[in-house]
Amino acid sequence: MASITCRVQFLEDSDPFICTNFPEPRRPPTVSLEENLPxxxxxxxxxxxLEAPLKLEECTLQLSPHGNYLDLDSSLAEQRDDLDGFYEDVG
Structure with missing residues (x-):
C-alpha cells in the first residue's frame, strides 16, 4: 500500500469568540496516511x-492551506481529484 507522509496539527475551535485559537502542537508531527484506507x-x-482535547467523534480532517474538509468515509486515493494540489505539495 502506498502511504503519504503529512504534518498534522489540531485546531481546538469549539468557541469561535476566543481569539487565541492556535493550532497545537506548535511543531506539527508527521504521520503516514495509507492512501487506500478510509x-x-x-x-x-x-x-x-496529537493528544487532541476534543472527543474523536467531534474531529475531522481539513487540508491546509486549501481549507478543504476531507471525507472520512473515503480514502485519499478516492478523493484525489478534490485535493487541489495536495499531491504536488507532498511529492
Whole structure:
C-alpha cells in the first residue's frame, strides 16, 4: 500500500469568540496516511498522536492551506481529484 507522509496539527475551535485559537502542537508531527484506507480508519491514530482535547467523534480532517474538509468515509486515493494540489505539495 502506498502511504503519504503529512504534518498534522489540531485546531481546538469549539468557541469561535476566543481569539487565541492556535493550532497545537506548535511543531506539527508527521504521520503516514495509507492512501487506500478510509480516513475513518486512520483518524483515531492521529487523534491519539496529537493528544487532541476534543472527543474523536467531534474531529475531522481539513487540508491546509486549501481549507478543504476531507471525507472520512473515503480514502485519499478516492478523493484525489478534490485535493487541489495536495499531491504536488507532498511529492
Amino acid at each position: 480516513l475513518s480508519e486512520q483518524i483515531a491514530g492521529i487523534h491519539k498522536l
